[in-house]
Amino acid sequence: MIRADRVSVRRRRALVLDGVDLVLGPGVHALLGPNGAGKSTLLRVLATAAAGTEGTVTLLDRDPRIPAQRQEIRRRLGYLPQEFGVFRGYTVREFLSYAAWLRDMPGGRIPAAAERAADAVGLGDRLGHKLRTLSGGMKQRVGIAQAIVNSPSLLFLDEPTVGLDPGQRAGFHSLVRELGRSACVLVSTHLMEDVRGACTDVTVLSDGRVTFQGTLDALDAAGGYTAVV
Amino acid sequence: MTEHHAPSIRPHPTPTDDRHLPTPWVTAYAEGSLDPDLLGHAEPHLRHCRRCARAVNEAVRLGPYGARLDGLHAALLDRIGGPPPGPTPSPRTARRPPWLAVTQGLRLPWLVAVICVCALGVGLAELGDSPTPRILLLLLAPTLPMLCVAGSYGGRADPFAEVTRTTPAGGLRILLMRTAQVLVVCVPLLTGAAALMPGAGAHPYTSAGWLLPCLAVTLATLLLSSCLGSWTASLVTGGGWLLLVYVLAKPMVKHYEGDLSHRVTAALTDLQLRFVGALGMVAFATASAVLAELLVLRRHAFTRLGAR
Numbered sequence A: 001m002i003r004a005d006r007v008s009v010r011r012r013r014a015l016v017l018d019g020v021d022l023v024l025g026p027g028v029h030a031l032l033g034p035n036g037a038g039k040s041t042l043l044r045v046l047a048t049a050a051a052g053t054e055g056t057v058t059l060l061d062r063d064p065r066i067p068a069q070r071q072e073i074r075r076r077l078g079y080l081p082q083e084f085g086v087f088r089g090y091t092v093r094e095f096l097s098y099a100a101w102l103r104d105m106p107g108g109r110i111p112a113a114a115e116r117a118a119d120a121v122g123l124g125d126r127l128g129h130k131l132r133t134l135s136g137g138m139k140q141r142v143g144i145a146q147a148i149v150n151s152p153s154l155l156f157l158d159e160p161t162v163g164l165d166p167g168q169r170a171g172f173h174s175l176v177r178e179l180g181r182s183a184c185v186l187v188s189t190h191l192m193e194d195v196r197g198a199c200t201d202v203t204v205l206s207d208g209r210v211t212f213q214g215t216l217d218a219l220d221a222a223g224g225y226t227a228v229v
Numbered sequence B: 001m002t003e004h005h006a007p008s009i010r011p012h013p014t015p016t017d018d019r020h021l022p023t024p025w026v027t028a029y030a031e032g033s034l035d036p037d038l039l040g041h042a043e044p045h046l047r048h049c050r051r052c053a054r055a056v057n058e059a060v061r062l063g064p065y066g067a068r069l070d071g072l073h074a075a076l077l078d079r080i081g082g083p084p085p086g087p088t089p090s091p092r093t094a095r096r097p098p099w100l101a102v103t104q105g106l107r108l109p110w111l112v113a114v115i116c117v118c119a120l121g122v123g124l125a126e127l128g129d130s131p132t133p134r135i136l137l138l139l140l141a142p143t144l145p146m147l148c149v150a151g152s153y154g155g156r157a158d159p160f161a162e163v164t165r166t167t168p169a170g171g172l173r174i175l176l177m178r179t180a181q182v183l184v185v186c187v188p189l190l191t192g193a194a195a196l197m198p199g200a201g202a203h204p205y206t207s208a209g210w211l212l213p214c215l216a217v218t219l220a221t222l223l224l225s226s227c228l229g230s231w232t233a234s235l236v237t238g239g240g241w242l243l244l245v246y247v248l249a250k251p252m253v254k255h256y257e258g259d260l261s262h263r264v265t266a267a268l269t270d271l272q273l274r275f276v277g278a279l280g281m282v283a284f285a286t287a288s289a290v291l292a293e294l295l296v297l298r299r300h301a302f303t304r305l306g307a308r
Helices: A041-045 A067-075 A092-102 A108-121 A136-148 A165-180 A192-198 A214-221 B023-031 B036-048 B048-064 B064-079 B096-102 B108-128 B130-153 B171-198 B204-208 B211-228 B228-254 B260-276 B278-297
Strands: A002-011 A015-024 A026-030 A054-059 A078-082 A154-158 A183-189 A200-207 A209-215
Touching: A002 A041, A015 A041, A015 A054, A015 A209, A026 A041, A026 A165, A041 A054, A041 A154, A041 A183, A067 A078, A078 A136, A092 A108, A092 A136, A092 B096, A108 A136, A136 A154, A136 A165, A154 A165, A165 A183, A165 A192, A165 B048, A192 A200, A200 A214, A209 A214, A214 B023, B023 B036, B023 B048, B036 B048, B048 B064, B096 B171, B108 B171, B130 B171, B130 B211, B130 B228, B130 B260, B171 B211, B211 B228, B211 B278, B228 B260, B260 B278
Parallel strands: A026 A183, A026 A200, A078 A154, A154 A183
Antiparallel strands: A002 A015, A002 A054, A200 A209
């Protein structure tokens, strides 16, 4: 579903990603790494928000550099950036409907999709609430809901559990495990709890390079996260 | 803040003691590859321990057999009469159509700014009974709508832009909808304000004479924003338009007599009349047609990877 070959990203003179190779299929994959390792940049490249300086990316067997194929990928993609804003005057329902519309969902399916996404993140009872009235954790859940509103085949979540309490994190883990049964979910996180709770395998980035890729057991066998960074 | 927990090989989900099966056992059991020697210990335990049984279920769902089980489940449901009813949408559907949200970012201050420009122009013209404010408004008017679009949505003004650029609607389509919305607000306001101002014998059509130049400037800005970003593009075309007015009006100033302000006003009025004349209209219409064609050709640049 995701294939990255020798992807590099250069920003000004700094090499943010350095020849990243990645092959990911269905499942929930964790992206770990210290601050500044290039996790968000890799997610942006895979989510078609940014272009790599070198290398090729193939998503859903399509080439994002070709306009028609790029649009097909984007219809089946969900993305939660690390920092995102919302239209504060909109209700949860209106915002999720807008996110579904942006992803070319047929108008007739939008209301049900918005409700399903809100239910999935535990905001089914807040559909009519304005976004400005929601707490930080609830806004984060709205962010997750907008990313899954189109039932994406590719889902990129950048630090999705920031601001969620332990109960909500557990709910999030079971949600992404469910999504990962058919979709390819890539979750960037700092919390090993997220990895253990939801992910089937781990990719560790350090200084823009992939330093480990494998199952959680293999990571433990290799001496744990700190040993491979 | 980075948080790292010590590695653990306890059963899934969150074990606390040694009374449960280790995770490698659970995974191996779910995949059918647990050593037969260990199987004798694992199976009696699984018959009694709900937590480990749940962990095995979970591992099966996440493992290689999960997709096959899903397929069997779906096929079974098809055989017995379709999928179970999903959550039914509540009768309260969205009050606004979702596409209307593309215009959500229009900032009130920009609307107020356009209204103020119009009101100030009308007020000054009424006070002084001079054609100068009207002419200045008409010459500035083509640049105002695109500055409104850039100010309301360009740069960091759209809080949702990072997600929007990864969606199929995030390119030229959304930009055209936003431009149309700003034009719907600005065109009647500016035309109405120009019509209300004393024209001192000006051609009656001049209050609408800025519309074709506005179309050309708007299209040029859209075209430029495919490579520069909307803020820079609107500043470049706005500056370019004012430069064009200056270059065209400068030689005309010499043809008039009186003090400088009278000569400038007379030259700008003359320029206005030329804009609404046949030659001016043909020139702006041709430029607009060419720019529109170029915009169509450049449409994919708005959705390219890393587009602003």
